[in-house]
Amino acid sequence: MIRPFGESALLVELGSAERAQALAASIRDNTIGGIVAVVPGAESVLVELDPWEIESERVAHALEGRLARTAELAPIGRLRRIPVIYGGEHGPDLADVAKLCGLTQAEVIERHAATELRVLFLGFAPGFAYLGGLPDELHVPRLATPRTRTPAGSVAIAGSMSGIYPADLPGGWRVIGRTSLVLFDPRGDPPAYLAPGDTVRFEPISG
């Protein structure tokens, strides 16, 4: 489904992060005339157009053609291993999460670290990756009152997703651990450790 999003953008709704990533990657590798930027979302791609060169209806038509072939694209990405110290001062919400899930703290850690998660898209802050694929038994609601400051490196969960705070940020996700990895460095190449399509595996280490 392709909808106009303002006079110089289109929202392409694909129904899954995997297809959205594949379409965004495909356009970045082999652009369609008139497209100036693509931004993947949870189930969609924002396609920004050069308003001077082309009418959006024409790009929409070219996109339809690309979409028909995109479903077959193989998943993209790498495996990224992330060392985490779980619980204690590094994971202040681990005990509550265990209670909410009806599990022991050790079982929460084991399930979180046993799952291969996938970077669905980045947003909220530079380097903040939304990681999908959290097992059902770890789905917990956000904090009723968000923290004004969640420390950089906090590994957190909310709903069906996990995430890592790349900087000190306000946040309502439940923090179960912490990593010392730098997730975003504006002078780095690339600046973010994670990119859409990456597979992520958390590895427990002892503090």
Added chain:
Amino acid sequence: MIEVLVPGPLTSVQDAFGRPDWRHLGVPVGGAADAWSARLANRMAGNSDNDALLEITLGGLELRCETAANAALVGGMSVSVDSLPVAANAVFPARAGSVIRVDPGSGARGYLAVAGGIMVPPILGSRSTDLRSGFGGHDGRALRSGDLLEIGSSSTTPRRWTGSRPDGPIRIVPGPHATGISLDGEWTVGTEADRTGVRLDGRRLEALGEVPSMGLPLGAVQVPPDGRPIVMLADRPVTGGYPVPACVIRADVGRVAQLRPGDKVTFASVSLGEAREALASAEAELAALEAPGDENLGWTGSHE
């Protein structure tokens, strides 16, 4: 070189276009909140559109020019040099040692371009300051008194502007969701108006729930669960999960960035074709520049 004497409530180094190419890694676009005014100030000073300049929020800035330079101020502020007022939207010469003062006016943001541009290192392709993440611009932060800013060299001629900017309702086109929701009626700009977005008070729109997070273009009008619409500006997050029933047209986004808390605003729906014509017209007004005549640039008072 320029020295910041008094920074005002919020002055930062910005360029016109920000970092549009790093959004897939979560980096917001940023850049001037009113990019049209920033480009105009640069053009008047003889710079390129995307050269770095100062974005001044609600006035209160005082600078000393250590070296002589032509400068231009665009946006809803008034400016004086050594206490002599300069005409609005004018280019003016500042001698070595002179003090430029920018005072509040009818708009939220002023753009002060100095010929040669402000020399800060580009990061991720832009000289703009990402104030929230703390990188880019001058040390990744708002300016403080005592900061020294290096100015590039310039051999271009400053130019006088003869164009205009539309007033009247802010024009909108449909967004991807709930296009039946109307923004008719008068709105008041709330106190939460910053570079990220402008929240509007008025009637409460129907709560629309959430949608899967999606990339947000400039000018998207989000409706969060409290029913108070927010027009998203330069520092908006890359993605958002609230429905977007409308988008402010590109030609008018900079006008939204000039609204101050308490200002009244109305919206008018236009077609996609009218939105593109408005953008072409805004570009034409930007190009309405000519070499300055004998009236000695923007001075309104005599001098020396």
